[in-house]
Amino acid sequence: MIELMLQLGDNAIIDYLLIALMILFVFIFTFTSKSQKSKRMMVKKPIIKTELICIECGFKEIRDFKEGDYIAKETEETCKRCGGKMKINLIYSLEEKKEKKRIL
Amino acid sequence: MIFQLPNDSMGIIIQTIYILLFFVLIFFGQRIQLQLTLMELGNMIGQLDRMRINARNETYGKLKKYAKKEELLKDIFERVLNSFVIFPESMDPAGIVQKMEHIMDTRENRFLNDVKRMLNNPDIDEASLKTLSNMVEATMALDMLYKIALHFYLLAKKTGNFYIAVQLQMQAPLIFSFAKAYLQAVYAFKEGAPVGDSVGPLVVSKFIEGKKIKKHHKEFVKDTDVYELEHLKRKIYVVKASGPGGNVGKPGEAIKKLLEKNKNSIKIVIMIDAALKLEGEKTGSVAEGVGAAIGGIGVEKFKIEEVVTKFEVPLYAIIIKMSLAEAISIIKKEIAETYEDVIKRIERVIEEETEEGDKIILAGIGNTVGVP
Numbered sequence: 001m002i003e004l005m006l007q008l009g010d011n012a013i014i015d016y017l018l019i020a021l022m023i024l025f026v027f028i029f030t031f032t033s034k035s036q037k038s039k040r041m042m043v044k045k046p047i048i049k050t051e052l053i054c055i056e057c058g059f060k061e062i063r064d065f066k067e068g069d070y071i072a073k074e075t076e077e078t079c080k081r082c083g084g085k086m087k088i089n090l091i092y093s094l095e096e097k098k099e100k101k102r103i104l
Numbered sequence: 105m106i107f108q109l110p111n112d113s114m115g116i117i118i119q120t121i122y123i124l125l126f127f128v129l130i131f132f133g134q135r136i137q138l139q140l141t142l143m144e145l146g147n148m149i150g151q152l153d154r155m156r157i158n159a160r161n162e163t164y165g166k167l168k169k170y171a172k173k174e175e176l177l178k179d180i181f182e183r184v185l186n187s188f189v190i191f192p193e194s195m196d197p198a199g200i201v202q203k204m205e206h207i208m209d210t211r212e213n214r215f216l217n218d219v220k221r222m223l224n225n226p227d228i229d230e231a232s233l234k235t236l237s238n239m240v241e242a243t244m245a246l247d248m249l250y251k252i253a254l255h256f257y258l259l260a261k262k263t264g265n266f267y268i269a270v271q272l273q274m275q276a277p278l279i280f281s282f283a284k285a286y287l288q289a290v291y292a293f294k295e296g297a298p299v300g301d302s303v304g305p306l307v308v309s310k311f312i313e314g315k316k317i318k319k320h321h322k323e324f325v326k327d328t329d330v331y332e333l334e335h336l337k338r339k340i341y342v343v344k345a346s347g348p349g350g351n352v353g354k355p356g357e358a359i360k361k362l363l364e365k366n367k368n369s370i371k372i373v374i375m376i377d378a379a380l381k382l383e384g385e386k387t388g389s390v391a392e393g394v395g396a397a398i399g400g401i402g403v404e405k406f407k408i409e410e411v412v413t414k415f416e417v418p419l420y421a422i423i424i425k426m427s428l429a430e431a432i433s434i435i436k437k438e439i440a441e442t443y444e445d446v447i448k449r450i451e452r453v454i455e456e457e458t459e460e461g462d463k464i465i466l467a468g469i470g471n472t473v474g475v476p
Binding site for chain 1: 158241284288291292295296297298306309313347348385433434435436437439440441473475476
C-alpha cells in the first residue's frame with residue numbers, strides 16, 4: 001500500500017496517515033495507563049472464611065465468617081462426621097478475584 | 105520521502121503549527137506539565153476522599169449500632185477524628201521513652217473514654233469496645249492521610265509550583281498503598297476478624313491450645329495476659345495481649361516484670377511477630393533471628409532491650425513476613441497457616457538453646473483482634 005502511494009508520488013497521504021497513527025497511539029497509551037491506574041486504586045471488600053474443627057474427631061469444615069467469630073471459640077455447629085462439638089480453628093481472607101466485589 | 109512537506113497551502117499550515125508548537129512547548133512546557141500533573145493529582149485526591157468517606161461511613165454505621173444517643177455520637181465522633189498527639193521534645197533525648205509512654209498512655213485512655221462516651225452504652229463488652237476504638241483509629245489515619253495529600257495538592261495549585269506537585273505525584277503510589285491498607289483495616293475491625301498483625305498472638309494462642317495451663321494471669325500488666333505452662337519439660341511463660349478484642353497490650357512491660365520477678369532464672373526470651381517483607385519476598389515466609397521483634401513507636405522495644413541486657417538473657421525472634429497492607433487487613437490464608445511451622449521452630453529453638461527444667465518467655469506480639 002505504502003509503495004503504491006510512493007509510486008503515486010503522494011507523500012502527504014503517508015504523512016497524514018502517520019500523524020493519525022501517532023494520535024491513535026497516544027490515545028491508546030493514555031487509556032491503558034489510566035485503566036491500569038484505576039485498577040491499582042481499586043479497593044475490594046474481603047471474603048472472610050471461618051475454618052471449623054471438630055473437637056472429637058478433627059474433621060474440618062469451612063464456612064463464611066459470621067460476626068462474633070473468633071479463634072478457639074466453641075460454636076453451636078456440630079460435626080457432620082461424628083456429631084461432636086466444633087470450634088473455630090482459623091479465620092482468614094481469600095483472594096478469589098471473581099468473587100470480589102468492587103466497592104470504590 | 106516521508107514527512108517531506110508539500111509545497112501547497114496545507115504544508116504551510118502544518119509547518120506553522122510545528123513552529124508554534126515548538127515555541128509553546130519552550131515557554132509553556134512546564135505549565136502544561138503542571139496542569140497535567142495537577143489533573144492526575146486531582147483524580148488521586150478524589151479517590152482518597154471517596155476512600156475516606158467510605159471509612160467514615162463504615163465506622164459511623166458500626167458505632168451507631170451500639171450508640172444510645174445519636175447526637176452525642178455525631179458530636180464526639182467528629183471531635184475524635186480531629187484529635188491529635190504532640191510528641192515530646194527530643195532535643196534532650198534523656199528520658200524521652202518515659203515521656204513518650206506517658207503521652208501515649210494518656211492518649212489511649214482519653215481515646216477509649218471518648219469512644220465509651222460517644223456510645224454511652226454500659227452494656228457493651230470490653231472486647232467490642234477495643235475493636236471499635238481500633239476501627240476509629242484506622243479511620244483517623246485515613247483522614248489524616250487525605251488531609252496531608254490535599255494540603256500539598258492545594259499548595260502546588262496555589263503557588264503554581266511544579267516541584268511540589270511532582271513530589272506528591274512521586275509519593276502517590278505509596279500514599280495509595282497506605283490508604284488502601286487503612287481502609288482494609290476498617291473492614292477488618294468492623295468484622296472483628298484477625299488481621300495480618302495478629303499472627304503473633306495467633307501462634308502463641310495455638311501453642312497453648314490443648315496444653316495444661318498451670319496459671320492464667322489475667323491482666324498481668326495492662327491489657328496483657330500471661331499463661332504459665334509446662335512443655336518439653338521446661339516452664340514456659342506465654343505473653344500475649346488480652347483478646348479477642350482489638351488490642352496490642354504491653355508485652356514489653358510484661359516481659360520486664362517477668363524477668364525482674366524471676367531474677368536470673370529465665371534462660372531465653374522468644375518473640376513472635378509479623379514483619380514487613382521486601383517486595384519480591386513471599387507473603388507468609390518465616391525467618392528466624394535475634395533481637396526484639398516488636399513494632400510501634402519504640403517504647404515496648406526499648407523496655408525489652410533494656411531488661412534483657414540487664415539480666416543478660418538471649419533474645420530470639422521469629423518473624424512472619426507480609427506487606428503493610430497485609431499486616432492491617434484481614435489475615436490471609438497463607439499467613440494464618442504458618443502457625444504450625446512457627447510452633448515447630450519455637451520448639452526447635454527451645455530444645456537447642458535450653459535444657460530441661462529451664463524457664464522460658466514466649467511472647468506473641470501484635471494486635472490480638474479475633475484471637476482470645
